[in-house]
Amino acid sequence: GNSVTQMEGPVTLSEEAFLTINCTYTATGYPSLFWYVQYPGEGLQLLLKATKADDKGSNKGFEATYRKETTSFHLEKGSVQVSDSAVYFCALPRSGTYKYIFGTGTRLKVLA
């Protein structure tokens, strides 16, 4: 079945540093891939998604490319801000179902 492995955290960066959070997956077929973000005290919300191989999802300066050859969907941002401090989750649907599989989450802390 489908699964996702996400980089362990926490990650602590200085403001304006480059961010990469790794996510690799195993999947039957080519499901859509998602990154969700959880700000302190809130529920998760969609950050970006990609629906097919080689698609690049982007939002709020974050990007992730759906790479079939390496089965990866790494999240990147060129210059992080304090307001990006949050927990980031990689996710994909289970094969043939509406259920979703989430990674364990990566906590990012950005220092001013």
Added chain:
Amino acid sequence: NAGVTQTPKFQVLKTGQSMTLQCAQDMNHEYMSWYRQDPGMGLRLIHYSVGAGITDQGEVPNGYNVSRSTTEDFPLRLLSAAPSQTSVYFCASSQPGRRVSGANVLTFGAGSRLTVL
């Protein structure tokens, strides 16, 4: 604002007590689900529903009960609370499909923090 509404935000229970976490969505989503979030374990699916009158178990269903009598509501019942059920609970909904814009994107509620003593 349209979205998923969860109540209560916080609840403290004693072992053995029962309670219901409420979830309502006003987006006419067919799919609704309950997750629990525990440190180091990410999100784990408790129960889900693909439409009114249809529910099914997720990864960790024991000790929880659900029903879906309307499209809008999907309550989660704890029958006899245990300390192991101390967690943050999230309700999420989505509209399945391939051609609908925004399809398959989960919309989450703000969460309900439950402590069982």
